[in-house]
């Protein structure tokens with residue numbers, strides 16, 4: 256069988272570029288001069304105007320399929336389509352992710368509902384009040400609650416031009432820059448992100464947003480261990496991770512699994528500390544009584560056992576829950592006991608981050624083979 260350029264062009268005529276609906280020849284993505292045939296091997300070069308064109312992969316895949324279908328299933332085309340993009344775009348594509356951020360801290364929990372988002376938003380507020388520049392990424396794609404906790408559920412981030420790039424402008428509340436997948440979906444509809452889509456979208460929220468200069472970038476991780484955790488450690492070099500757990504035994508068992516994942520040899524992210532949440536309940540009318548509803552000191556004991564710093568014990572307080580629902584995290588309240596709890600945790604976290612930066616070498620992004 257002899258392959259001709261015309262056969263290839265006829266096959267490519269059937270592939271549409273989704274951005275314009277035109278075929279690949281009419282769009283100029285490929286010309287006859289870019290097609291080379293040697294026996295059964297066909298190689299081509301496609302030219303795209305933008306390195307970050309979201310259709311590159313699908314166009315290449317559709318072209319391969321068209322050639323195998325219309326020219327012949329034995330044509331050697333797979334992997335033979337090169338991509339050319341303008342140089343300045345290639346450079347920006349390689350730009351570091353979060354280049355102006357000093358410390359990136361992932362806050363995770365083994366079990367859902369232990370108060371990870373509550374603790375993260377209060378920590379962000381306490382750090383901002385202490386004068387740090389703070390960013391907050393809600394990576395809990397399956398139940399993003401940060402927009403509610405900051406009363407900005409209806410916010411819709413806009414794009415802004417920074418140099419030659421168009422970047423997402425994070426929403427700013429209480430001096431904290433934040434992005435959440437919750438800003439990009441209708442709050443009434445369930446969020447059904449396939450794992451890979453969620454990972455890509457989160458990477459984009461880090462890479463293609465104008466986070467600027469920050470002292471602390473906090474990431475509210477989804478509960479448990481998931482593809483999102485792996486994507487995070489492969490995409491950015493985390494300064495460290497913080498685990499939130501209740502004292503309850505089922506939560507502790509799951510927290511151990513989460514800690515083990517970060518400490519695993521291949522991942523090797525330092526666990527900066529443990530926060531025990533819902534440690535006890537004190538009714539307003541009996542301020543000296545402590546009721547250990549979820550067991551006593553489960554988190555504190557786990558921290559001792561694993562030799563992880565205990566960053567704090569936070570009681571179960573009605574106002575913490577109400578504050579979260581009302582979009583004004585407790586840490587923003589001046590001179591309250593709950594505000595003090597979060598302030599203390601934030602101070603300890605800063606101490607641990609500074610100690611970590613002095614004594615341990617920077618975390619490396621995880622290379623997965």
Ligand SMILES: Nc1ncnc2c1ncn2[C@@H]1O[C@H](COP(=O)(O)OP(=O)(O)OP(=O)(O)O)[C@@H](O)[C@H]1O
Nearest residue numbers: 367368369370371372373478570571572575576579
């Ligand atoms: N210390 C606390 N005192 C009172 N209520 C709390 C406390 N911590 C969290 N809550 C409440 O518990 C509920 C769950 O908290 P939150 O959403 O922060 O948990 P989460 O671990 O992030 O959950 P998810 O697994 O859904 O991400 C919320 O209603 C929150 O207001």
